[in-house]
Amino acid sequence: MPLPSDALPDYNGPETPVQRSVTVLHVDDDADFCDLVSIYLERESERLEVLTAADVDEALDTLDAVDVDCIVSDYEMPGRDGLEFLETVRERELDVPFILFTGKGSEEIASDAISAGVTDYLQKERGTDQYAVLAHRIENAVEQHYATREVERGFSAIETAREGIAFLDEEGTFRYVNAAYAELYGYDREEMIGKHWEMLYPEDHVQQIHEEILPSVPENDRWSGESVQQRKNGDRLVVDHALTYTDDGTLLCLVQDITEEKEVERTLERERRRFEQFIDAVEVYAIFSLDTEGFVTSWNQGAERLKGYDGEEIIGRHFSVFYPEAKAEIGYPDELLETALAEGSVQDEGWRVRKDGSRFWARVLITAVFDDEGTHQGFLKVTRDTTEQHERVRSPDAPKDLLDYALDVLDDVFYLFDPEGNIVRVGEQATMTGYSREELLSMSPLELFPPEVRPRVESDIERALETGSATTEAPILTKDGETVPFEFRKRRIVDEEGNVYVAGIGRDIRDRRRRERRLKRQLAQFDEFASVLSHDLRTPLSVVRGRLELARDTGETEHLEQAESALDRLDELIEDLASVMREGELVNDVTAVDLGAASRSAWDALETAGATLAVATERTIRADEGALARLLENLLKNAIEHGEGTVTVTVGDLEDGFYVADDGPGIPESERDDVFEIGTSVKEGEHGVGLASVKQLAVAHGWEISVSESEAGGARFEITDVESV
Template identity: 60%
Template sequence: MATTDSDPPDSRAGAGLLRDSDRITVLHVDDDQAYAEMVAVYLEREGDTIEVLRAESVSQALETIENEHVDCVVSDYDMGGATGLELLDAIREQRPDLPFILFTGKGDEGIASEAISAGVTDYTPKKSGTDQYTVLAKRIEDATRQYYAELEVEHTFKAIETAREGISFIDQAGTFLYVNDAYAETFGYEPADLEGEHWEKLYPDEHVEQVYEEILPAIPAAGSWSGESVHVCADGNRVIVDHALAMTDAGTLLCLVDDITEQKHREQTLRRERQRFERFVDAVEGYAIVSLDPEGFVTSWNDGAEGLLGYDSRAILGEHVSALYPEDKREAAVPEQRLDEARTEGTVEDGGWRVRSDGSTFWADVTTSAVFDAEGTHEGFLQVMRDISDQRDAGRSREHDRTFLEDALDVLEDVVYVLNEDGEIVRVTEQAVEKTGYERAELLSMDALELFADTDRARIRADIEAAFLDGASTIEAELVRKDGQTIPFEFRKRRLADQEGNVYVAGVGRDISERKRRERQLKRQLEQFEHFGSVVSHDLRTPLQTARGRLELAAETGEERHFEAAERALERMETLLGDLSKVMREGEFVSEVHPTSLLEVAQPVWESLAPGCATLQCEDDVTIQADQRALERLFENLFKNALEHAGANVTVTVGRFRDGWYIEDDGPGVPAPDRERIFEAGYSTATEGSGFGLASVRQLVVAHGWDITVAEGENGGARFEITDVAVVE
C-alpha cells in the first residue's frame, strides 16, 4: 500500500511490513535550503521510492510531522538556534520509534558519541562527492523497512497474546523464549514463571525421554509434529494436551497446546475394561514364546511365534532352535553356547539376527531361561523373542544424528566444551585442539584451570562456580596455549543436566583477538586526536601572542618592523596549521586493506628517493594486511627520516618482527629520553622544519590499527618496530 501526503501520520503503522512498491516519505531538516534542495534531488534520484519533504527549523519540522505522513527524518546537527538532537527529543515525544538519521557536517567523534547516546537510528557525516547520497538513500530505506518490520512483529505478538490457544516459542537450547497467557494458564503458571525455563519443566520425568527420542527427531524431517502429550502442572497434577510443534527457519520451535484432559478421561473410562483384556492378548501376540527340550529342540510354539517367524507349529516342532539363526552363527555353535549359558546362569538375554521361514531376517531381542523341576532336574528352556528391528534402526539413526551434530560442532570457528562439577574437561570440539595446541586426549585429561595463567585461575574458578550456581556466566581471559602463547577469549557457559541427573557446564569459547586489536586501535586513534588538539592549543599560542604584541606595538609606534615581525608569526601559524592538517589527513589514505608483500612495497619506495650512497637491506619478507598506498607513504617518511638523521652512507634494514615488521638504521639512534616524544606533532631535533614527519608516520600506523615504538638497533641506530599487525601466513 503506497501512501500520499494526505495520509494521516500513522496510516501505515498497522499495515505491517513495508513493501518494495511503497513510497518512503523523508523529512529533511536543514537551515541551508539550497543544500537541502540539492539533497532532495539526489535522494529522489537514488531511491525510486523516496519522496522528500523539507523543513528549515525545528518548529517547522514538528509541524510537518504533526500534519503529514513521515516515514523517516534526516536532520542536520547545527541549525542556528537549535540542534538536530533537540529535534530528536521533541519527535520522540510524539513518535518514539520513528527512524531518525543525523546527517551533518560536524563529523567529530564527540558529536557521533552524543548522537548515538541520544538514540539516533543512524549517523552519517556529510562528505564531498555524490556517492554519499547513494549511501544516505540506502540507510533511509534500511531504517524505514526495519521500523515497519518491528511494527509487524509487535502487532503479531499482540495477536498471540490475545489468542485462546496456548502458544509458546522455544529456542534451540530448549528454553522458553516466549509464553502467552493461555499457554501458561494451561499448566497453572504465569508467563514469567516459564520464560527462561527449559521445556522439561512441564513434562513428567518418564515422558522426557520420549520427547527426545520420538518427537524432536520427527520435526526436522516433516517440518512439524502433532499429537497428544502428558504434562505436569504447577500444582503437581497432570494434564493431557493436543500438542502441535513446528520448526521455523531460524531453528525456533513454535508450540500450540489445547487441554484435552477431560475428553481423554472420558475416553479412557469407556475403554478401560477392553484395554485390560487387549493388553494381555497383545503381549502374547507381540512375542514369540517358544519352549525347548534340554537339547534345544522345539517342543511348543505360540501364535505370536508363528506370526513373527512364519512357521506353523507342525512345521517347527521337533526342529532345533539353531534353525532360527543365520548360517554363520550356526557354524560357530552360537545357539548351543547360549543354551549352555542359560543352563549355568539361569537366564540369558541376547540380541542378534534371526531367520524367518522365508529366509528374511530381523533383529531380535531374546530372553532364554532354563526350566528346572522341584528337585532341580533340568527340563528344558523357555525363550521369549520379539522383533526390535525398528528400535535398532531408530537407535542407529540417533547415533547418526549424534555423530552429525558432533561433526557440525567441529567445523565451527568457536570452541565448544563441557566441564563436569570438578571443573574437568569432559568434551571438546576440534577447534579446542587447534586453538590450544593440545591433543584431544590431553585436553580430556586436564582441569580447565590448567589452560590459564596462575594469576587468572582464581577468577576462572569463581566464574565456573557461578555457572553451576546461577545457570550461566560469561568471562574474558587469556587462554594459554601449549607452546606458551596466549590468546584472548570470551567464554560463555550454561548449566545443563543429563538424564541421570549429572550436572555439567557447557560453554562456547570465542577468540576475540580481532576485537581486542580493534579496541586498541580505537584507543590509539583517540589518543592521537587528543594529542593533535593539545598541539593546536599549545603550539599556536606563542606565534599568536607574538603577532598580537607586535601589532599593538605597531599601533603605538608606527614602526614598520613590528608589522614584519607580526607577519612572520602569522606565517609560522599558517605553516603549523598546514603541517597539522596534512598529518591528520594521513589516516584517510587507509581505505581498503589487502594482502601486501612488505619488501615488494619497500624496495620501489627506497629507489624513488635516489638515496645515493645509502643502502637498503631486506631481511625476511612478510605478507601483511595493509593499504598499499598508505604503506608506501609510511616507508617514504621513515626512509626520509633515516636519510636525514643517519648520514649519506646509512644502511637501512627492513624485515619481519614477531607480529609485525621493523625498519632499522645504523645512524646515531634516538636517545632514550626522547623515544616517547619523537612521534608527537611538532617535535623536532632539527633547526628547521615543523617536526611533523614522524607524527605522520604514527598517524598512518594508527589508521591501520597497528602500534609503533622506537628502540636501539643492533648497531646503535634507530629501530622502529611496528606491531599488532595482521600477518597473512
C-alpha cells in the first residue's frame, strides 16, 4: 500500500526518451571503421548523435566534457580493453548503458562481458545490416535505463522489507504500514490506517509506553528495545522495537517478532538447570548438552576427564572442536546434527581430539531434544573412549587376507580404508607424503588433502562404498606443505567375515599434467591465430565493404581511396601471420643444448654496440638448437633496441626454466598482455613480428612464456615448463 497522496511530493516525471535526442560515444581504435559506424547510425535514426574516440583516454576526456546517454565500445584496443574501460566508467559513478561492439568474439569474452555488467553485447558482422541492429539496441538500452531509474525512486524497498515499518502522525495514528507490519499483527492494512497505536498493546503496557518510551524518543533522537504487544486475535508477542521522529514530526516505527527466540531461551535455561542436576553423577561416559546450533551449554565430570578441558574453557564453544581439523573443516559435525534432528538420533565412531592435541577413538550417540510441544531445544551427546578395542581391530594382521596381493614393491601408493574412512593399511610408498606409516595409520585420510578438496574426496570414498568403485584427481598435501597432483582409483572389497573396505592405488600424475599443459598452450596459440583471422582481418574487410557501398550510393571516389588503404593493411597482416606460423614448423630436432653457450652464440650474431650480456646459467636443456637460437636472438635484439645500445641483458635460471631480463625502460604493465600478438610494434614507428615469433617458438617446444618487470625496472621474459637434462 503506498503512502497517502498528500504525503508524496508533486512530481510529473522526467523528459521521456521519446522526447529527447540520444548522444552516443563510440570508442574504436580503427578510425576508418569508427567513421563508418557514425555515418550509418545517424542515417538509421535521427535521434542519434554519435561522438567518436580512438582509445580509452580520449573517451574519458570526452566524458569529462560532454554528457552522453550511451557508450558503444570495441573490446580489443591498445592500452586498456573495453571491459577495463567499463570498470573505469563505473568507478566514476556513470551508470549510462554500455554496449560492447566487438569483432573478437568468443564465449569467454561474452561471459566476461556479462559478468562485468555490460548492458548489451554485439559482435561485428559482415554487411551493413548490423548497424540497424546496433541503432535499435542503443535506443532500447537508453529507454530502459531511464525507465528503470524512475522505478527505483519509488517505495519498493519499504514495501518488500522483511521488517515491519509504520509511519504515525503527531496524534499517534497510523498513516502508513507496510505489508510485513500488518501481517505481523494479523490485520489488513486498511484496518490499521487511521487507528491509534494503543490498539497493538495490552492495557497493562499502554501506560509504560506513554510515561517511559515515548518521552525518551525526542530526548535521545531514537529509542530501541523489546516490547510486549498483542495481535488482532489477542495473542501476545515480543518484538524488537525501534522508534524515531522525522523532521516533519512523523514517528517512524520498525518492529521484528522475537517471540520464538525468547521462548527458546527460557526453555533451554530450564533444561540446562535440570540437566546439570544429574549429569555429574555419570563419569564413565562424557555427556554434553548442546544448543540447537551445536554449541556446548553444559557437561559432566566424565567429559572434563576425557577431553582435558575445564568448564570455563569449553562452555560456549562449538562441539566440532573435538573432531580432527580435516573433518571439522568439511562440516562433518554439523552433518551429524542434521541427521540427529531428522531421524531423532545418530551414532558415530571415529577419531576425536583432546585439548592437548592427542587423539582417541570414540563411540558417540547424539540425540535431538524436544519440549512437550515438539519444539527443538538442542542435543544430548554421549561419548565413550573405545581406543583399546579399536587398536585390537587395527592390528596389521587384521585384514591380512586382503593384502597379500598388495606388495610394498609397487611404484604406486597402496591404501586401505575402513567404512568410517579411517586408514587401516598403507604401502611403503605412502611415506612420500613425509609421514611415517605409523603416523598415517593414526590419521584421517582427509588430512592428506588441502581443505578445499576434502568434501569432494570424502564424497568419492562414500561413492566407492556404495557403488563399488570411484576415481578421484586431487592434490596430496605433504607433511612439509607441498602439493603433488595425484590420481586415486578406489574399489570396494569384502573379506571372508563380511567386513567392507575400500582398497585403492594412488599415482603421481605430475608428468601427465605437464603434457596436458603443453597441449593446452599449443591449442591456445592456434586460437590466437584464429582470432587474428576473425578479428584483425575482419575489421579492414568490413571497412572495404562499407566504403564500396557508400561509393555506389554517393558516387564519391574518396571512399574508394579509403577501401584501397584498408586492403594494404590486409596484405601486411597476412604476411606477418604467415611468418610467425612458419617458426613453429622448424621445431623438430630436440636435443640436449647448453643454454649459456647458446645465449653467447646468439649475442655474437647481433650488433650489440655498447650493450652487455651477463650469463648466469650453467643449465643444459632439451630444445631444438636452431629454434632456441632464434628465440634468444629475438629476445636479446628486443632488449638492445629498447635499451638504445647501453643496456645490460641477463640470462639466468628459474626453477623450471630460464629468464632473459634487462635494465632498459621496460614494458608498461598495460601493454604486457599484447606484446606477443602479431602486428604489435616492437619499437615506435615499426611494425614487427619478433615477439610473436618468440611465443610461437616457445609454444612449439611446449614451453610457457610471460613478461614482467625485472629487478632493475626493465623487461623480464620468463620461459617455464622447460625440461632440464
